Amino acid sequence: xxxxxxxxxxxxxxxxxxxxxxxxxxxxxxxxxxxxxxxxxxxxxxxxxxxxxxxxxxxxxxxxxxxxxxxxxxxxxxxxxxxxxxxxxxxxxxxxxxxxxxxxxxxxxxxxxxxxxxxxxxxxxxxxxxxxxxxxxxxxxxxxxxxxxxxxxxxxxxxxxxxxxxxxxxxxxxxxxxxxxxxxxxxxxxxxxxxxxxxxxxxxxxxxxxxxxxxxxxxxxxxxxxxxxxxxxxxxxxxxxxxxxxxxxxxxxxxxxxxxxxxxxxxxxxxxxxxxxxxxxxxxxxxxxxxxxxxxxxxxxxxxxxxxxxxxxxxxxxxxxxxxxxxxxxxxxxxxxxxxxxxxxxxxxxxxxxxxxxxxxxxxxxxxxxxxxxxxxxxxxxxxxxxxxxxxxxxxxxxxxxxxxxxxxxxxxxxxxxxxxxxxxxxxxx
Ligand code: HEM
Numbered sequence: 522x523x524x525x526x527x528x529x530x531x532x533x534x535x536x537x538x539x540x541x542x543x544x545x546x547x548x549x550x551x552x553x554x555x556x557x558x559x560x561x562x563x564x565x566x567x568x569x570x571x572x573x574x575x576x577x578x579x580x581x582x583x584x585x586x587x588x589x590x591x592x593x594x595x596x597x598x599x600x601x602x603x604x605x606x607x608x609x610x611x612x613x614x615x616x617x618x619x620x621x622x623x624x625x626x627x628x629x630x631x632x633x634x635x636x637x638x639x640x641x642x643x644x645x646x647x648x649x650x651x652x653x654x655x656x657x658x659x660x661x662x663x664x665x666x667x668x669x670x671x672x673x674x675x676x677x678x679x680x681x682x683x684x685x686x687x688x689x690x691x692x693x694x695x696x697x698x699x700x701x702x703x704x705x706x707x708x709x710x711x712x713x714x715x716x717x718x719x720x721x722x723x724x725x726x727x728x729x730x731x732x733x734x735x736x737x738x739x740x741x742x743x744x745x746x747x748x749x750x751x752x753x754x755x756x757x758x759x760x761x762x763x764x765x766x767x768x769x770x771x772x773x774x775x776x777x778x779x780x781x782x783x784x785x786x787x788x789x790x791x792x793x794x795x796x797x798x799x800x801x802x803x804x805x806x807x808x809x810x811x812x813x814x815x816x817x818x819x820x821x822x823x824x825x826x827x828x829x830x831x832x833x834x835x836x837x838x839x840x841x842x843x844x845x846x847x848x849x850x851x852x853x854x855x856x857x858x859x860x861x862x863x864x865x866x867x868x869x870x871x872x873x874x875x876x877x878x879x880x881x882x883x884x885x886x887x888x889x890x891x892x893x894x895x896x897x898x899x900x901x902x903x904x905x906x907x908x909x910x911x912x913x914x915x916x917x918x919x920x921x922x923x924x925x926x927x928x929x930x931x932x933x934x935x936x937x938x939x940x941x942x943x944x945x946x947x948x949x950x951x
Contacts (some may be wrong), residue, residue: 665932
């Protein structure tokens, strides 16, 4: 039975009404978005302009802590042990259940042992991995300069800039937003058709990958996921009917990978966009905010301008990449993900029972590295596909994502108006 049969027209209208009646965007923002919002409003407590970040102490002896049926896992070693999952103790079946009520099942919700995982993931991940960091960088740089120079977006308006550039990149790679089935738009409460890119993907992603989203946020993300699936399915069936393929290079690869499977194709397009959008956008906003508060932005822009290389990409890698990674380590998105224990076992001596939910604190792993002076963003990507064996779900978009981040930052830095002159913008107003 298709999972969207669970969604009656009435249920969607109810959900829309509830979301639209929420008093304020802050009522619905997931913590990761709320953090970006706080940062932009100047109230994020841990980002101290006067000195280094106030990183919490990590108790290395207790990196596996139970409370009720949730096991909290912290610290680099233990977090990577769960991601790598050598004994296949950890399942993403909890994601699958949430997806069924929303965008529909895609391979991020299937364990590696399920043969559908390989069938769905292989071609899709290969197409994503084939996008080189340099290609992503150059495209993101051009779109950023275009948004600033031709469309008058202030480089200091980081949120608005990120919305415009990410929507333009998605149109290039996915053929969406196309102004018909999906529109450009930032974080917002409305759940009207057509859905918005990148804004609606953040709520959707949060409702799946956050272990305990509150009911309103989960509901909002589920509604948006459902609406995205319906809209993208119309986009797909339109192309199937007309015998055409969309312009987006990644979407074209996905059309080839899932011939004649309109719903699976639509879900996968939504799922891949969901992988890219909130992660890139929220890491970007957090990094720019951290650099602003620690007075690093201007110094990095000056170092970038002074670097002798004429190749923008090489220059960005030389000057910006390491500081970018370090700032990402401070406030990563996602800050955590979760799994369900598939068998009774011991994790660093702590008893884990089948069905326990495992909260994997990526933030604790990256902050531990920062304290030790280690620059490593792989936990933020769920591990590295460069290692064999690699975690099943490790992000295939690592190079693409880092290229986009560097491209947008370099584009904003080379524009005449500094990012630091920006007036704060709260999510929901873009
Ligand atoms: C800063 C950028 C990015 C970050 C931080 C990031 C982070 C992550 C993380 C943590 C996971 C694993 C989730 C889990 O194990 O629970 C993941 C998986 C995934 N990401 Fe990314 N991602 C980024 C960019 C991208 C991009 C650019 C794309 C595609 C265009 C993408 C597509 C995916 C997909 C399809 C998966 C699922 C892989 C699988 O299950 O085989 N991501 N990402």
